[in-house]
Amino acid sequence: MSARAQNTITVVGTFVQAGKTPPADAVAEVKLFQSVSSKFPMKEKTWKWVVIVDDTMWQQLMIKLGFDPNTPLQYYGQTDIDHQVTFIRGWALIHPELFNQVPEHIIAHEMAHVFLHSRDEKLVDDQALTWIKAARKEKAAVQMAGVR
Numbered sequence: 001m002s003a004r005a006q007n008t009i010t011v012v013g014t015f016v017q018a019g020k021t022p023p024a025d026a027v028a029e030v031k032l033f034q035s036v037s038s039k040f041p042m043k044e045k046t047w048k049w050v051v052i053v054d055d056t057m058w059q060q061l062m063i064k065l066g067f068d069p070n071t072p073l074q075y076y077g078q079t080d081i082d083h084q085v086t087f088i089r090g091w092a093l094i095h096p097e098l099f100n101q102v103p104e105h106i107i108a109h110e111m112a113h114v115f116l117h118s119r120d121e122k123l124v125d126d127q128a129l130t131w132i133k134a135a136r137k138e139k140a141a142v143q144m145a146g147v148r
């Protein structure tokens with residue numbers, strides 16, 4: 001079993017109920033999270049990933065975490081290093097055009113917080129961008145190999 005397999009992904013949303021079929025958005029967000037996160041390194045074994053499906057829930061979470069609901073700043077993820085949990089704004093993952101953010105960046109950024117155990121936004125984002133570049137190069141190389 002890989003280290004990654006022991007990490008958990010929980011889905012939280014207004015229309016998500018235990019024992020019921022999750023809404024299509026929730027399924028799409030988790031699939032996207034899984035496929036994108038597999039491109040970046042993860043050394044933690046017990047990290048808890050929580051995908052927040054809809055933005056109503058996300059705003060509620062932000063308020064709970066102490067963010068000013070009137071701030072013009074947009075947040076796409078929040079990592080709590082001490083409690084080993086990361087919240088991901090699922091709605092932003094599947095709506096890159098609305099937020100002008102690619103899912104790779106949202107996910108790599110939070111994974112870099114986890115990987116580096118750092119709250120230094122500059123350091124974390126540099127790491128995220130390095131991973132994204134490497135992943136894109138690898139993808140391009142695979143496509144080139146396929147052509148031959």
Ligand SMILES: [Zn+2]
Pocket residue numbers: 109113121124
């Ligand atoms: Zn950050």
